[in-house]
Amino acid sequence: METMLNKVFIAKINELPERLGRTVTIGEKELAVFKLADGEIRVIENRCPHKGGVLAEGMVSGEHVFCPMHDWKISVVDGQVQEPDVGCVQTFEVETVDDRVYVIM
Numbered sequence: 026m027e028t029m030l031n032k033v034f035i036a037k038i039n040e041l042p043e044r045l046g047r048t049v050t051i052g053e054k055e056l057a058v059f060k061l062a063d064g065e066i067r068v069i070e071n072r073c074p075h076k077g078g079v080l081a082e083g084m085v086s087g088e089h090v091f092c093p094m095h096d097w098k099i100s101v102v103d104g105q106v107q108e109p110d111v112g113c114v115q116t117f118e119v120e121t122v123d124d125r126v127y128v129i130m
């Protein structure tokens with residue numbers, strides 16, 4: 026894995042499956058990477074704020090992921106847990122250069 030300043034290469038765009046999560050570990054942090062149906066790439070923390078479900082394994086619908094453990098609905102855009110549940114996960118900025126996807130840490 027190559028590092029440029031705080032910009033870390035995570036994958037090539039065509040390696041990311043659409044509407045499925047992918048777990049990427051950078052140092053001590055586990056990230057959930059999603060390629061949405063419109064091709065947008067979103068990166069959030071890979072731990073549900075409820076009981077630590079692995080969000081990369083959740084179902085993706087539009088701009089939300091459903092936690093595989095108890096189905097909390099979480100925005101992959103701003104990290105907010107949707108009502109009636111509350112909480113949020115960290116989100117990370119993504120940069121795409123040609124076909125390469127980087128996350129800004």
Ligand code: FES
Nearest residue numbers: 073075076078092
């Ligand atoms: S751990 Fe995610 S909803 Fe419970």
